[in-house]
Amino acid sequence: MSIQTPAIILTIKDIGEADRLVTFLTPDRGRVTGLAKHAKKSRKRFPNVLEPLNRVEFYLSARTGGDLEFLQKGELIRAYSSLRRDLPRLGAAALLAELAGELASPPEAAAPIFAALENALARLENGLPVDSLLISAALHLLKSGGYGFHLGACLACGKEPAPPLHFSIPRGGVLCGACRGGAPGPLLALNPGAWKILRQAQEMPPDRLARLILPAWQRDQILALIRAFLRYHLGRDLKSWSFLKKVSGDK
Amino acid sequence: MAKGAYPEALTRVIRAIAKWPGVGEKTATRMALYLLRAPEGEARELVEAIKELKEKIKFCRRCFAFADQELCPICADPGRTQGQILVVADPGDLLPIERTGWFSGYYHVLGGLISPLEGVKPEDLRIRELEERIKSEGIEEVILALNPTMEGEVTTTYLSEQLKPLGVKVSRIAYGLPMGGDIKYIDQQTLKEALGHRVET
Ligand SMILES: [Zn+2]
Ligand SMILES: [Zn+2]
Numbered sequence: 001m002s003i004q005t006p007a008i009i010l011t012i013k014d015i016g017e018a019d020r021l022v023t024f025l026t027p028d029r030g031r032v033t034g035l036a037k038h039a040k041k042s043r044k045r046f047p048n049v050l051e052p053l054n055r056v057e058f059y060l061s062a063r064t065g066g067d068l069e070f071l072q073k074g075e076l077i078r079a080y081s082s083l084r085r086d087l088p089r090l091g092a093a094a095l096l097a098e099l100a101g102e103l104a105s106p107p108e109a110a111a112p113i114f115a116a117l118e119n120a121l122a123r124l125e126n127g128l129p130v131d132s133l134l135i136s137a138a139l140h141l142l143k144s145g146g147y148g149f150h151l152g153a154c155l156a157c158g159k160e161p162a163p164p165l166h167f168s169i170p171r172g173g174v175l176c177g178a179c180r181g182g183a184p185g186p187l188l189a190l191n192p193g194a195w196k197i198l199r200q201a202q203e204m205p206p207d208r209l210a211r212l213i214l215p216a217w218q219r220d221q222i223l224a225l226i227r228a229f230l231r232y233h234l235g236r237d238l239k240s241w242s243f244l245k246k247v248s249g250d251k
Numbered sequence: 252m253a254k255g256a257y258p259e260a261l262t263r264v265i266r267a268i269a270k271w272p273g274v275g276e277k278t279a280t281r282m283a284l285y286l287l288r289a290p291e292g293e294a295r296e297l298v299e300a301i302k303e304l305k306e307k308i309k310f311c312r313r314c315f316a317f318a319d320q321e322l323c324p325i326c327a328d329p330g331r332t333q334g335q336i337l338v339v340a341d342p343g344d345l346l347p348i349e350r351t352g353w354f355s356g357y358y359h360v361l362g363g364l365i366s367p368l369e370g371v372k373p374e375d376l377r378i379r380e381l382e383e384r385i386k387s388e389g390i391e392e393v394i395l396a397l398n399p400t401m402e403g404e405v406t407t408t409y410l411s412e413q414l415k416p417l418g419v420k421v422s423r424i425a426y427g428l429p430m431g432g433d434i435k436y437i438d439q440q441t442l443k444e445a446l447g448h449r450v451e452t
Binding site: 017053085086 | 272273365366367369372373400404405433
């Protein structure tokens with residue numbers, strides 16, 4: 001008896017000489033950790049399967065060891081291997097995968113999160129502009145996980161926000177300069193251009209993202225905002241930020 | 252282990268051996284019992300060898316392979332081909348490549364692979380040291396022999412982008428190796444072919 005599930009692999013660790021410990025995202029159970037016994041030397045049960053970011057089908061043993069699943073075998077569905085030769089895209093893919101894993105644990109909203117990550121990985125491979133894709137996919141994942149940004153109207157007065165704009169990290173929304181007084185902080189100053197990009201990235205259908213072009217400084221300001229928001233709400237920094245920062249140069 | 256089945260001194264050795272790769276408690280018990288019955292000299296020799304291993308083996312200050320001197324035996328050998336560096340991830344990858352007899356230049360051990368999702372960054376590896384060597388040793392070609400895994404390929408891409416501006420030819424071993432494979436476990440013939448059919452990046 002085994003249970004079949006779609007999965008996107010997040011991380012793999014070698015355990016001893018033979019076994020591998022795999023953390024992966026699933027649509028039904030959220031983020032799961034499973035043990036692949038003897039997967040290091042014999043790859044017959046997992047041909048080309050055990051690689052981070054791979055979209056696979058896993059067969060889990062019906063018997064579980066508490067929080068640990070047992071992986072019986074796996075099949076590769078898609079490897080997104082062109083990302084490995086384009087580091088800014090790979091950096092974006094890694095960040096989105098790690099974010100999806102965090103948001104899908106506990107697993108209530110795992111299905112839309114899984115679908116959003118799978119779509120984002122495919123689009124990253126298909127050559128849409130990486131910066132706008134990363135921002136829109138991150139906002140989309142956050143929304144699926146219940147952390148959608150409030151961007152259309154000021155959190156305090158409910159009107160179209162008037163500059164100088166601010167972003168409330170605890171509440172994930174925008175404020176007028178005049179309304180920021182009583183709002184819960186920390187607050188970040190938000191450039192009006194960056195605010196517009198955020199709105200478009202959150203609302204624009206993904207097939208139109210190619211039109212959303214932004215300069216490097218604006219991308220950096222938006223990513224810094226998302227990073228501060230995540231650090232506040234997750235209580236720690238995602239591991240993938242450092243690599244992304246290293247490889248996403250100025251253009 | 253059944254509690255109290257053996258005296259503590261014996262259990263302690265079993266516990267220590269059972270931590271070794273590929274050794275379970277059964278095998279560890281057999282080994283410990285062997286040591287107990289072995290001649291005094293044999294057990295002492297093992298103790299001394301382990302002590303020396305921990306005291307004397309460090310990293311070569313040039314290539315970061317294992318060494319018992321300032322330089323490893325390969326870096327200390329002036330007869331090897333100058334101008335070529337072969338880059339591996341771990342000291343353990345060096346031996347299978349050296350055994351093929353295909354490569355006669357010098358090595359460089361990165362100390363791992365870039366892993367974005369684990370937070371392993373380029374700065375965590377010995378890449379700066381590699382760049383210094385390329386400049387100071389008159390290197391013309393760098394051969395990247397990293398595992399055909401996601402981390403290996405990402406590191407290959409990163410190094411190729413970083414090193415080419417230094418004016419060296421950068422090549423990687425052919426991916427005739429099975430995907431997800433490990434240089435340490437690949438047979439010599441396949442490894443030799445992958446090295447021979449390297450491609451420029
Ligand atoms: Zn307001
Ligand atoms: Zn050396």
